[in-house]
Amino acid sequence: MNTPSDKFSKNLDPVSRVMTKINEPMNLPMTGVPEKDGITLLPDRPPIFHNIPNYDITKNPFSFLYIDMTYKCNMECGFCDTPVRHYNDMPIEVFEELCANLPRPVNMRLLGAEPTLYPKLFEAIKIGTKYGHQLAIVTNGIRLSNKSYVKGLKNAIDTCDNPGLVNLSISLNGGFERDDWYETIDHDISHRKKKVQGFENVVEAGFKRLCINAIIVKNLNEGVIKEFYDKATSLPTGVVTNIRFRTAAKQGRYVEDLYESPEEHTSYSGVELNEYIKTIIPEANAPIKWLRDGINPSDGAGNLINNPNLKCNQCCMMYYIKPKMWVATVEFGSHNSALCWRRGQFITSTKTIQPAHHYIDEMSRYVNTYIPAGMKQLSAHQLKKKMYDDFQHKGINPLTNPNWQE
16 A cells, blocks of 8 residues: 655744645545545554644644543543544653653643543653643543542642643533533533542642633533633632633534534634623623733733734633633634644654644544544443433333343
8 A cells, every 4th residue: 555645844834834724624524545535544543644734843833732642531522533442552752752852841731532541641740841841631530530549640740840830621511510411512421420529529639720621512501601610719719720611613523413403503613602701701801811812923921922924813712810710712623723823733653743623623534434433423321321212212111121221
């Protein structure tokens, strides 16, 4: 089999990089022929995408890096853009190579599937902070329901070179109370209590600078916004410092046909979501300080970047609503987000970096085309619910049927 060659030269400047995607549509299916699709299939890692710009680690232009530490997960969420579970974990040596060779410290989002299932997470914390990188551990929170694990995680952070560089970001798409929201978005209602318990455990353990985040689906779980605001403001100052909302997207396993009518769009734009937030959070109408206004390019501290060639597309807005609390809205899975010049994705197999949302789009297209069962199949919870509903429809008591297992 012929291996496709990279479509673009390496290490493009940000403006040239954006131009590679500016006229390309999103979410289109692939042909199913690797050579035509510009991909190289690998047995134990995601495919190599040759139609995306590549950067050497030493030439990294991105201030944020998404890093898939593992592909293991203890959930089956509908929005997951990496639903393939047999891929290998990132070797810890590769993570250190990345940290050591980046030209400057960056903000790393340790992801996966679920980073708390990465067996060398504690070691990764020590390595990342040793090189001065900020680490956000983006977790579904289930493993945090184990107090012993929370104790070990707290110790790993407290004993690293700079604990102030590490924070937890806990995903709570259904908030603290609504099982039905979790069922629609995460395809599961059984984990809500564990996720909430996990949040309570880290608060009890003394974690600071927590982030709570959620995917907001239009006309479904907007109530999470007030829940997050009320929870964050009820805790002592400095415990929850960031409440983060992401738009839904037509990527990953999250599919529009969760709704009967095609007119019922599930995604806000970033601007629409922020306007809605303003109706719930009074301080959002007059932020204390903007970190990113979605229009004028700025660095992580909110300082404007004087470069007329850089442009923001209002896909992310971040601002302080209190001296130690800020709100973030992020548009996900859109053409605007694919043009982002801030966010990169580390590619373990090639030890290179690609534009994050461009990569996510290609990954979603790949899974939809090559392994659609991994993208569209119902979760175990949904299968059980469907069986239950089918039995009831036929007038059969599910609990007395031998094919029904509780």
